[in-house]
Amino acid sequence: MTQPMSPQGKERPIKASEIDPNFKYELQKIHGLENFLHCFQCGTCTSDCPVARFSDNYRPRTLIHMAQLGLKNQVLTSDTLWLCAACFTCTDRCPQNVDVAKAIQVFCNLAAENGYMPQLFRDQAQNLIETSYIYKIPEVRIKKRETQGLPPLPKNNPNTIKKLLKNIKFFKHIQQQTPQQLLGENKNASQ
Numbered sequence: 473m474t475q476p477m478s479p480q481g482k483e484r485p486i487k488a489s490e491i492d493p494n495f496k497y498e499l500q501k502i503h504g505l506e507n508f509l510h511c512f513q514c515g516t517c518t519s520d521c522p523v524a525r526f527s528d529n530y531r532p533r534t535l536i537h538m539a540q541l542g543l544k545n546q547v548l549t550s551d552t553l554w555l556c557a558a559c560f561t562c563t564d565r566c567p568q569n570v571d572v573a574k575a576i577q578v579f580c581n582l583a584a585e586n587g588y589m590p591q592l593f594r595d596q597a598q599n600l601i602e603t604s605y606i607y608k609i610p611e612v613r614i615k616k617r618e619t620q621g622l623p624p625l626p627k628n629n630p631n632t633i634k635k636l637l638k639n640i641k642f643f644k645h646i647q648q649q650t651p652q653q654l655l656g657e658n659k660n661a662s663q
Contacts, residue, residue, distance in 0.1 A: 486543065495544040504574035511536050517562035517572045523555050530555045532562050532572050535579060548583040554590050556580070585641055597643060604628030 499505050511533075518524050518533040530552040538547050547553070553576065562572035583589060596606045603609075609625065617624070637643040 486546075490545060491542040492544040493542045495542045495547075496540050499539060499575070499578065502578055504571045505578060507568065507570050508536075508575060509540065510568040511540065511566075511570045511572075512568065513537055514567060516565050516567060517570075520561050520565045522559060522561065523557050527552070527555060532556070532576060536570070536572060536575060539575070539579070547579055548586055549588050550579075550583075551590075553579050553583060554593065581641075601634060601637065601643065602630055604630050604633045 496509060500508050513533060513536075515533050517536070518531045521530070521532055523530050524532070535547055535550065535553065538550075556573070556576045558573060558577070560573045562576075563570075563574065566572055584593075599608055600606055605628070614625065
């Protein structure tokens with residue numbers, strides 16, 4: 473197996489030092505991934521995936537295979553990991569009853585815990601913590617709602633959100649990350 477293209481556009485062989493032989497067993501211990509190793513790479517998850525139909529790069533099957541091979545770093549730093557629509561089509565159609573959607577969710581969580589996350593998701597999480605909304609709502613939009621006779625947006629309390637999220641690892645890591653720990657910068661530095 474080869475790694476994705478290097479900056480020079482060439483694939484390079486995977487080095488033994490890049491393999492974590494325990495990664496698949498760690499994943500198998502996570503609730504919902506007990507059948508993870510039952511995947512025999514039939515490709516049903518990818519062929520039925522609505523995202524894969526429109527992306528040349530997103531392949532759930534490839535992510536599962538890389539995880540089974542112990543390519544932990546390649547899985548967690550994959551740009552395509554975050555494209556999953558969480559529609560569960562892959563899980564519903566898997567003939568081996570592998571919860572592919574759960575595996576992708578776990579990969580995203582592990583990636584976030586290790587500091588690999590696209591800026592968009594980081595910004596959304598930070599907005600949720602600060603404003604109780606995923607997106608910052610511009611004052612212009614609030615005024616437009618008023619002129620159109622729409623009710624005001626619900627008043628949320630960011631302190632309540634912070635209290636609810638304080639024990640969730642994902643949000644702890646969001647607040648601890650530095651800009652250098654973002655997905656793109658870490659990934660490029662390792663190549």
